[in-house]
Amino acid sequence: MLTQFKKNIETHFSFLKGKKLLIACSGGLDSVVLTHLMKNLNYEIALAHCNFSLRGKESDGDEMFVIGLANTLEIPVFAETFDTKKFAKEHKNSTQMAARDLRYNWFAEILKDFKYDYLLTAHHLDDDLETFFINLSRGAGLNGFTGIPKENNKIIRPLLNFSREEILKYAEQNNLKWREDSSNEKTDYLRNKLRLEVLPKFKETSKSLLKKFQKTQQNLQASQNLLEDYMALVYKLVVSEGMDSYKINIKKIKELPHTEALLYELLNGFGFSEWEDVSNLLEAQTGKQVFSKTHRLLKNRDELVLTEIYFEKDDKEILIFEEGITAPITLKMEPSKYIGETEKNLIYVASEKLNFPLKLRKWRDGDTFQPFGMKGKKKLSKFFKDEKISLNEKEKIWLLLSGEKIVWVIGHRMDERFKVTENTRKIFKITYLKE
Incomplete structure (x- = not known):
């Protein structure tokens, strides 16, 4: 030997x-x-x-x-x-x-x-x-x-x-x-x-069973290699990658033969066991989900969105003074002599309308704000739905508050009540610096 x-x-x-x-x-x-x-x-x-x-x-x-x-x-x-x-x-x-x-x-x-x-x-x-x-x-x-x-x-x-x-x-x-x-x-x-x-x-x-078993495994490995090559092509066709998610295009995958088998191969490494529930998501309503121990598969309109599970919703409040904050997200706060164009990650607010220290927290059920450019208030849950923000994305959104009023749904929309007007004496520029 x-x-x-x-x-x-x-x-x-x-x-x-x-x-x-x-x-x-x-x-x-x-x-x-x-x-x-x-x-x-x-x-x-x-x-x-x-x-x-x-x-x-x-x-x-x-x-x-x-x-x-x-x-x-x-x-x-x-x-x-x-x-x-x-x-x-x-x-x-x-x-x-x-x-x-x-x-x-x-x-x-x-x-x-x-x-x-x-x-x-x-x-x-x-x-x-x-x-x-x-x-x-x-x-x-x-x-x-x-x-x-x-x-x-x-x-x-x-x-x-x-x-x-x-x-x-x-x-x-x-x-x-x-x-x-x-x-x-x-x-x-x-x-x-x-x-x-x-x-x-x-x-x-059979006295030679183990040797025959080896040959069988070699044949199965060859088939597996062929399948992996095919799945690489399928992946490019039906999957798009986000920063922290994978999105499977439902229309495209349903156009291919053996749709359920393709779903199994795409998702097999993420711990799912209830494969019938997974395949049922293809025809389910938006918002339906299937969970493994580590991942969530969400039906979101014409896509299946795969993300890691966030086990706990962070409900703590963080106080922010005028120098800004660097954890858990980075906000840069600085006086500005003029107002530029507001963007998703950059806003200008009337400083005299802010009551320091400001607060930073995740969104909660029942939260409302007045989206920039609108006259009335809107529930955040309705805003998220209108903006087509997925469940996984919602869990990561932070709010900037002055007292109990939302100043900014960070990265998405500021509140109308804090906008700069012709009567504003001091302008604050707040920038969300993505990690």
Whole structure:
């Protein structure tokens, strides 16, 4: 296996030569074999071990084993203990997901702080097959069946071409020692159930099943590449990008075949799960929304607008004195001898009508003002609707107030009551400097 592994490294991961490599080592069979293989090929390596405190003395034993392995091989080792259950509870997550977040966040810190170039993990071909079936059970799209990536930014998986049987054979032939994780024998988790009960029966159907599985994944990857090329063309045709949003042109996407499939491919990376609700937005009324944990998809007339979610509406008030303010937005306030042309980001106001300190806050339900050039008052909600300002844009709008009167809907319209007239003695120029 060493010869095959060396060839695999030289063919697919030649860039690792001369780099500082960190190996995620649990102490189990796979990571121990990966460690010995990389050491035998004379790469500069170090080990990183996570003690998740989930199996008591067994977890501590794993940690001591990895430290001992590093000492025997005379390589650096990093070990960290985590209170995984506490972290999971605080972040309202499963123990498995909490351990994953803790693990990869800590690995990233080591890479940065100690200047390691890449992280190597010991995922192998059987892991890939298990992941395929897990994604199958979850109703994944094509991308979910193309396999665990061999390379993902700083994460490298050089054992993906090798089966667990090959790895075990290498370990036994070289008299390697490793730790067995007792939790791997429990069928509480889907992956363990697949590994222990389902896949052994499946493998009995063909001795070359894993090799055929690899070929299937190669074919699926080719199809995925073709799809990505097509979606790049679709993206240019139907999507426009704003400063903080993506807008999908409904008319254009409906003119294309397989509209719902296109929507899935465009939005799949944003955490949406209720795809029927997403597709229903195409025919919904303006204002209808669908949410994922991180994003909102809003029907706004002839567009679907995708934005990140703003979880809290900032309701605080900020006092502004005559020198202006630089946070959370930048306003420049200065006396002016004359009045120029009013713009969206620039207004001139009658200074004697202002009562300092002014206030800065977000808009609230029930807010009214007298738009510049109009005689009567108007609710801000009605103004936003008339101006076709989307829900996401409304949440970012700041108001400048004098007392309880709105001076300026910043970036949109000033209030008629504060305009400069022939009787104005002192003029104030206020500029909104966008970040």
